[in-house]
Amino acid sequence: MMIQEIIAFAILAFAVAFLIKKFFWKSKKKKDCGDGGSCGCS
Secondary structure (H helix, E strand, O other): OHHHHHHHHHHHHHHHHHHHHHHHHHHHHHHHHHHHOOOOOO
16 A cells, blocks of 8 residues: 555656646746747747
8 A cells, every 4th residue: 555655646746746847837938928028929
């Protein structure tokens, strides 16, 4: 049981970290693009 719990927790933590990184990365990119204006978005 213990090993299964550790594996499940590791997978969950990896998935959550991936989603958080993905969303923060998107927001940061949007901010940089809007503030700078030199990336060719507008």
